[in-house]
Amino acid sequence: MLKGLFVILACQLVGEIVIRLTGWPLSAPVIGIVLLFALLLIQARRTGDAAVEQSETVKVADRLLSVLGLFFVPGGVGIIVYFDAIAPQLWPMVAALVGSTLITLLVTAAVFAWLSKRGRA
Numbered sequence: 001m002l003k004g005l006f007v008i009l010a011c012q013l014v015g016e017i018v019i020r021l022t023g024w025p026l027s028a029p030v031i032g033i034v035l036l037f038a039l040l041l042i043q044a045r046r047t048g049d050a051a052v053e054q055s056e057t058v059k060v061a062d063r064l065l066s067v068l069g070l071f072f073v074p075g076g077v078g079i080i081v082y083f084d085a086i087a088p089q090l091w092p093m094v095a096a097l098v099g100s101t102l103i104t105l106l107v108t109a110a111v112f113a114w115l116s117k118r119g120r121a
Helices: 002-022 028-047 049-053 056-066 068-081 083-120
Strands: none
Touching: 002 028, 002 056, 028 049, 028 056, 056 068, 068 083
8 A cells, every 4th residue: 555655646746847847837746647657557557457547556546536525524624614704705616616517518529529520531
């Protein structure tokens, strides 16, 4: 388990280093997860897909995903504690949340449709 956790945290660290050195406008976890994905793809080519599914890194990631909901607790508590400060801006925040979600869904659907047509040609 420690080896798997080390690999995940090392990818996160490399992501932080890349962002600090390059100044790219991305978050370090995005770089880290892309690196982790690349490492898992390389491992899958060398050892086979079944071996990757049994690797410590995948087991640790599955364990972290099983408790992912706990990461939302601090945000929810913060909303409840500071609701009086948030209340005047509640409707603009809800509109922004719903609007950005709809835009994301529409763009995702458009990209999927475009890629689907492009793949058939």
